[in-house]
Amino acid sequence: MQRPLKWLLMLNKRLYKKSSFIIIMLFIPLCVFALGIAAKQQSGFVSIVLAKEDSADPISTELVNSFLSERSLIRFTLADSPAEAVTEVKNGDADAAWIFPADMEAEIDKYASIGSNKNSFIKVIEREENVFLRLTREKLSASLFGYSARVRYIDFARTNIPELDLTDEQLMSYFDNVSVSEELFTIGSIGDFDTEGQSTNYLAAPIRGILAILIMLCGMAATIFYMQDEKSGTFALVKSKNRIYVSAACVMIAVMNIAAVTLFALVISGVATAFLNELVCLLLYALCCTAFCLLLMQIFRNLRLFAATIPLFVIATGVFCPVFFDLRKTAVVGHLFPPTYYINAAYSNSYKLYMLLYLTALIILLAIIQKITAKKRI
Numbered sequence: 001m002q003r004p005l006k007w008l009l010m011l012n013k014r015l016y017k018k019s020s021f022i023i024i025m026l027f028i029p030l031c032v033f034a035l036g037i038a039a040k041q042q043s044g045f046v047s048i049v050l051a052k053e054d055s056a057d058p059i060s061t062e063l064v065n066s067f068l069s070e071r072s073l074i075r076f077t078l079a080d081s082p083a084e085a086v087t088e089v090k091n092g093d094a095d096a097a098w099i100f101p102a103d104m105e106a107e108i109d110k111y112a113s114i115g116s117n118k119n120s121f122i123k124v125i126e127r128e129e130n131v132f133l134r135l136t137r138e139k140l141s142a143s144l145f146g147y148s149a150r151v152r153y154i155d156f157a158r159t160n161i162p163e164l165d166l167t168d169e170q171l172m173s174y175f176d177n178v179s180v181s182e183e184l185f186t187i188g189s190i191g192d193f194d195t196e197g198q199s200t201n202y203l204a205a206p207i208r209g210i211l212a213i214l215i216m217l218c219g220m221a222a223t224i225f226y227m228q229d230e231k232s233g234t235f236a237l238v239k240s241k242n243r244i245y246v247s248a249a250c251v252m253i254a255v256m257n258i259a260a261v262t263l264f265a266l267v268i269s270g271v272a273t274a275f276l277n278e279l280v281c282l283l284l285y286a287l288c289c290t291a292f293c294l295l296l297m298q299i300f301r302n303l304r305l306f307a308a309t310i311p312l313f314v315i316a317t318g319v320f321c322p323v324f325f326d327l328r329k330t331a332v333v334g335h336l337f338p339p340t341y342y343i344n345a346a347y348s349n350s351y352k353l354y355m356l357l358y359l360t361a362l363i364i365l366l367a368i369i370q371k372i373t374a375k376k377r378i
Contacts, residue, residue: 012253018225021254024218025261031210032265046132047075049094051085059104063143074136082123089125096133098140099123108147207271208346209323211262212339213314215255215285219293220310222254223247227303244294244370251293255286273346284355285342291362292338298369313337 015021050067052060067076077094079085085097100122101107107121122140126133150172157164157171164171226247229235238246259282266272296313300306317323320334322343334340341358345351 008249008253011250012257015222015225015254015257018221020221021218021225021257024214024221025258028211028214028258028261028265031214032207032269046073046096046136047077047094048136049077049079049085049088049097051079051082051097051099053082053100054102057100057102057104059108059147060100063100063104066143074139086125089127092127096124096126096136099125104147108144109151111148206324207269208266209321209339209343211265212285212321212342213317213323215258215262216289216292216317216338217310217314218258219251219255219289220296220306220313222251223293223297224303224307225254226250227297227306231303244366247294247297248290252286252290255289259283259286277346280352281342281345281355284345284352284359285338288338288341288355288359288362291359291366295362295366295369298366298373 048067050064052064054060064078068078070076077088079088079097082097082099085094085099088094089097104121111121122144124137124140154171157166229250230243230247235243235246263272263278263282266278267275272278296309297306300309316333317337317339320330321337321339322334323339335358338358341351341355345355
């Protein structure tokens with residue numbers, strides 16, 4: 001028992017003499033730190049500049065402040081005047097401008113009581129018509145609904161129930177005190193974990209996927225280290241049938257070291273779920289990456305050929321796995337690579353089972369190739 005442990009410690013010690021391994025390990029916290037800084041900056045796919053005709057109008061101020069405080073795919077900025085907002089759109093500094101009128105309360109009252117498009121009161125100026133800007137207008141309408149619904153409620157009550165002997169304040173007290181617990185839509189992540197109240201900036205969202213690729217890259221680098229050692233005769237005293245276990249140990253140790261750093265990075269970045277869940281996912285993923293790299297080593301037995309395929313696999317995982325985008329058309333291809341299972345397993349218990357099945361499939365394929373190559377040697 002002492003001899004295997006000594007071997008493992010020696011293999012682990014040798015890793016830290018490899019500059020490429022140290023670079024990968026240091027790149028993980030640097031990557032998380034860089035994405036964390038980027039997430040705090042203003043960002044968005046669509047840029048909208050807000051402006052108020054009356055800077056003291058309470059409703060306009062409340063709406064503008066709510067938009068500016070959001071962290072979403074829409075980047076909101078505030079212009080000093082409507083003219084400046086229009087200029088920003090003309091110059092291409094913003095995709096659209098939303099201009100709020102001077103007396104929002106009166107404008108909302110007029111619009112809610114008449115209900116005609118001719119009484120629209122928010123000026124929306126856009127550079128061009130596209131799908132993204134149409135969706136932003138839906139957001140604007142939803143934000144205004146809370147104000148117009150109250151006015152519409154009073155108008156409806158006065159028009160349709162004239163015998164109702166209540167003041168506006170009394171009517172509004174009923175409106176405000178009614179609590180509707182049912183939701184029309186429930187939106188959440190796949191899986192069984194409660195993510196209510198959590199908000200992750202979309203720039204920080206790919207952290208898990210990027211770290212998954214780095215772990216896989218580390219496994220491939222460790223595989224190259226083993227292939228170099230085997231070529232130089234480091235494991236010449238080990239029987240041929242047992243070298244698969246030595247290679248697995250070499251790769252697994254490297255992957256586990258990076259996985260430990262990854263766990264720390266996920267926690268400090270705020271992306272981590274429950275600690276036990278993250279630990280289980282990383283352990284399963286480390287096994288999957290080890291088996292995946294060993295399978296590639298058996299397929300691409302030439303050292304130079306294996307090294308040449310690494311950039312291709314890294315690009316493929318970034319494209320086909322749900323690192324930045326989850327595209328259904330590429331889902332089948334994405335499931336050929338370990339990161340897909342790890343990214344989804346963090347939020348889905350089902351994917352933990354899929355990861356075990358994927359690991360089993362890799363081990364079976366590895367065993368088959370091992371037998372085939374062993375017969376060829378004989």
